Amino acid sequence: MTTTSAQTTTSAQTAAQPPVTVTVIGLGEMGLALAHAFLDGGHPTTVWNRTPEKADSLVAKGAVRAATVREAVAAGSVVVVSVKGATTARELLDASGDALSGRAVVNLTDGTSAEARAVADWVEGRGAQYLHGQIMTIAPGVGGADSVVFYGGSASVHDRFRPVLRRIGGRGTLIGEDAGVPALYGMAVHGTMWGTLNGFLHAAALLSSEGIEVKRFLDDAQASMAALLASFPMIADEVDRGEYATEYGALQHHRPSVEDLVRESAARNIDAEFPRYTLELVNKAVEEGFGGDSYARLVEHFRK
Numbered sequence: 001m002t003t004t005s006a007q008t009t010t011s012a013q014t015a016a017q018p019p020v021t022v023t024v025i026g027l028g029e030m031g032l033a034l035a036h037a038f039l040d041g042g043h044p045t046t047v048w049n050r051t052p053e054k055a056d057s058l059v060a061k062g063a064v065r066a067a068t069v070r071e072a073v074a075a076g077s078v079v080v081v082s083v084k085g086a087t088t089a090r091e092l093l094d095a096s097g098d099a100l101s102g103r104a105v106v107n108l109t110d111g112t113s114a115e116a117r118a119v120a121d122w123v124e125g126r127g128a129q130y131l132h133g134q135i136m137t138i139a140p141g142v143g144g145a146d147s148v149v150f151y152g153g154s155a156s157v158h159d160r161f162r163p164v165l166r167r168i169g170g171r172g173t174l175i176g177e178d179a180g181v182p183a184l185y186g187m188a189v190h191g192t193m194w195g196t197l198n199g200f201l202h203a204a205a206l207l208s209s210e211g212i213e214v215k216r217f218l219d220d221a222q223a224s225m226a227a228l229l230a231s232f233p234m235i236a237d238e239v240d241r242g243e244y245a246t247e248y249g250a251l252q253h254h255r256p257s258v259e260d261l262v263r264e265s266a267a268r269n270i271d272a273e274f275p276r277y278t279l280e281l282v283n284k285a286v287e288e289g290f291g292g293d294s295y296a297r298l299v300e301h302f303r304k
C-alpha cells in the first residue's frame with residue numbers, strides 16, 4: 001500500500017500529540033489496577049478516592065492526588081469511575097458540579113442494566129458523554145491483551161479514547177449505544193460460569209467420593225467436555241429461532257440419565273439438590289408434552 005504525504009503528515013501529528021489525561025475516581029482493588037495501567041501507558045493521571053492514602057503508590061509513580069472529586073473531574077479529558085454501586089458512582093459525579101459538563105465519563109462500576117442506563121441518562125443530562133464498561137477480568141488481568149471489556153454507550157467516546165481503553169483490556173468490544181447491555185453480557189457470562197461450575201463441582205464431589213482424581217477424569221473425558229462447550233452455538237441458534245424440534249437426544253432421553261445422577265448422588269450422600277432441580281425442569285417439560293424437544297426447550301421455563 002502506498003502512503004500519501006497527507007497521510008504521513010497526519011500520522012506524524014498523531015504521534016506528536018500529547019497523551020490523553022485520565023482521571024480515576026475510586027481506588028479499590030480494581031480502580032488501583034486501572035490507575036497503574038494508565039500511568040504505565042504514559043497517561044498523565046489524576047486520582048481521587050474517599051480514603052486518600054490508597055493513592056500513595058500511584059503518587060509515587062507520578063499520579064496527581066486530587067483533594068476533591070471536582071478537582072479530579074476537571075483534570076482529565078476522560079473520567080474513569082470504579083466504585084462500589086451505581087448510587088455511589090452517581091453521587092460522586094454529582095459532587096463534581098459543573099466540572100462534569102463537556103467531559104467523557106467511562107463508568108466501570110458494576111450494577112444492573114437499569115442502573116447503568118439511569119447513570120448514563122443522568123450524566124448526559126449534565127452535558128457529559130457516557131460510556132459504560134463491564135470488565136470481565138480480575139485486577140491482575142487489567143491491561144492484558146486478552147482481557148475482555150464489554151462497552152455500551154457513546155461511540156464517540158469509545159473511538160476517541162481507544163488508546164486509553166486499550167490499557168483496561170486488549171479485547172474491548174463496543175456492543176452498541178445502550179449503556180445497559182454490557183451489564184447483561186457480563187451477567188450472561190457469569191451466570192453460565194456459575195451454573196457450569198456448580199455442575200462441575202457436583203461432579204467432582206461424585207468422583208472424589210469414589211477416590212477418583214478429578215484431574216485424571218478431565219484427561220480421560222477431554223473429548224466429552226470439549227463437545228459440551230462446542231454445543232453452545234447450536235443451542236443459541238435454537239433459542240434465537242424458538243424452535244426445539246430434534247431427531248435425537250430429546251428431553252425424554254435426558255430424563256433417565258438425570259434420574260440416575262440423582263440416585264447416585266443420594267446413594268453416596270452427596271447433595272442431590274442441583275441435579276434434582278434439573279430433573280424437575282426436565283419432568284415438567286416432558287409432562288407438558290415437550291419430551292420430543294431438545295434440551296434448549298427449557299429456556300421457555302426461564303422465560304416465564
Ligand SMILES: NC(=O)c1ccc[n+]([C@@H]2O[C@H](COP(=O)([O-])OP(=O)(O)OC[C@H]3O[C@@H](n4cnc5c(N)ncnc54)[C@H](OP(=O)(O)O)[C@@H]3O)[C@@H](O)[C@H]2O)c1
Pocket residue numbers: 026027028029030031049050051054082083084085088092108109110111135136137138139
Ligand atoms: N475487583 C475485581 O476483581 C473486579 C472485577 C470486575 C469488576 N469489578 C467492579 O469494579 C468496581 C470496584 O470494585 P473493587 O473490587 O475495586 O471494590 P473495592 O475494592 O471494594 O473498592 C470499592 C471502592 O469504592 C469506594 N466506595 C465505596 N463506597 C463509597 C462511598 N460511599 N463513597 C465514596 N467511595 C466509596 C471505595 O472507597 P474507599 O477506598 O474509601 O473504601 C473504593 O474505592 C465494582 O463495581 C466491581 O464490581 C471489580
